[in-house]
Amino acid sequence: MQPLVSVIIPCYNHRQYILDTIKSVINQTYKAIELIVIDDGSKDDSFEEIKKIESECRERFKRFECYTRENRGLSATLNEAIQWCQGKYVSLIASDDIMFPEKTSRQVEYLENNPVIGVFGAVAIIDASGNAVTKRISNKTSFSFEDIILNKHDLPACTQMLRLSTLKDVNGYDESIKIEDWYLWLKQTKDDERLDYIPEVFCGYRVHDSNFSHNHLAMYNDMKKIIQDYKFHFLYPLAEYKINRQITKALFKINKSFSEYIWLRVSNWFRYYLLKSKICK
Structure with missing residues (x-):
């Protein structure tokens, strides 16, 4: 059967x-x-x-x-x-x-x-x-x-x-x-x-x-919310870094501010290494 x-x-x-x-x-x-x-x-x-x-x-x-x-x-x-x-x-x-x-x-x-x-x-x-x-x-x-x-x-x-x-x-x-x-x-x-x-x-x-996947900024913000459940996992810093990078790109497409884009990329890079060093201690 x-x-x-x-x-x-x-x-x-x-x-x-x-x-x-x-x-x-x-x-x-x-x-x-x-x-x-x-x-x-x-x-x-x-x-x-x-x-x-x-x-x-x-x-x-x-x-x-x-x-x-x-x-x-x-x-x-x-x-x-x-x-x-x-x-x-x-x-x-x-x-x-x-x-x-x-x-x-x-x-x-x-x-x-x-x-x-x-x-x-x-x-x-x-x-x-x-x-x-x-x-x-x-x-x-x-x-x-x-x-x-x-x-x-x-x-x-x-x-x-x-x-x-x-x-x-x-x-x-x-x-x-x-x-x-x-x-x-x-x-x-x-x-x-x-x-x-x-x-x-x-x-x-x-x-x-009308596909939701076209709304990239909302999608990546939701993903950032989801991974909070795994913030003590050793891959969390890299996962957040990759999501933040996509958020930065989506924001740049919206507001076209190159200076803000660079600032967000640098801030994201520093945050990644700080989180990585903290979790890996």
Whole structure:
């Protein structure tokens, strides 16, 4: 008997993409899937689009849960969805991305035969119209806490498949954090666990103007907040240094002040060496 896989789709204002995402889950070659879709208070009729495919979902999946409610944010929506999950494994995918047909089958097979907490894969980069632009495939196939905190990882969030037990062990997501995946991966790997990667294209990652990843300054500030939980780790000074360097670059793009840019770079360099000497004593 196939182990059950829970697929979670949190949706917010993706009326033009959500049906493509759901259809990509319907088209998985793996059969034992339950689908959980939560519309996080969309203002663009996304939920009405989802309802169009409800009968097909109820026929296809072992279980189908779908509802809308007021906006609470992505991390709160994911935590809510996790409580609905009954599967051994969990896949989380944004409502503007798509899965390729063999994704679930290949990843379940891998997790059934490898004692890791999760597995990822490569992505095709697609544009707003769904056209493939390029592929992103990593040469590295396993990532540790050290890789993740130093941003030496390539773990496309849309390709993830995790063990439900490990998600619950770390109590899900911090609802005050917007870089929810990075936060979770650090928590999951901090005790010498690892996240593996299969170098095959499993998903289409859609790039468009509303992607949060375009807001680089907010993203790096959130990362700086997250690593406060690891400020006594020997890699903390280097991790903070690298994040501060990215913040400095983002600020320079905004205010174009070269003198401020140089001052921030020098200050960051001195802070790194002071912290490093303090932790390494």
